[in-house]
Amino acid sequence: MFKKIFLLNLLFFGVTACISTKSTIQNIDNSAIKPAVKDNAYILKEYADSKKYGYNEDYPINIGVIQDKSESVYIGYFFNGMTGPKGETLNYTKVDTCCPFPTKHNTIGGGLLSVYEVRWTGQTKPVRLYFNIYERGKIMCPIGFQIKNLPKKS
DSSP states (O other), X not given: OHHHHHHHHHHHHHHHHSSOSSOXXXXXXXXXXXXXXXXXXXXXXXXXXXXXXXXXXXXXXXXXSXXXXXXXXXXXXXHHTEEOTTSOOOEEEEEEEEEEEEOSSSTTSEEEEEEEEEEOTTOSSOEEEXXXXXXXXXXXXXXXXXXXXXXXOO
């Protein structure tokens, strides 16, 4: 009997611990408008001011609200609108999901961030960026990248 109660408690706490009741994401902006798309790329117009933007799970690149099955399309728009720091072509791969959070934009009431690894020629260590497909936010170019067809940020 004790074993059964212990296992039920363990299961209960394991399930309820998976999704936090409070989001730690700091840069959600439900009034944000997605950039226009041209030639399968977002037309990005602004560089991020914060070193945390995209690099920290509390400051992901919020490209939502989109359906799970459309993630690769919108991630492609994002990366197609940028280059490496010296104009290099970017290669990217989804490597992980992490960081559960509550959201009203999913039928189960929770979402996960997607983690993408980004590489370019001449790079010594790949970069990891966090993306949120369930919430909106201003979509900008993270520090360390360049916007295609826009002067470099000084």
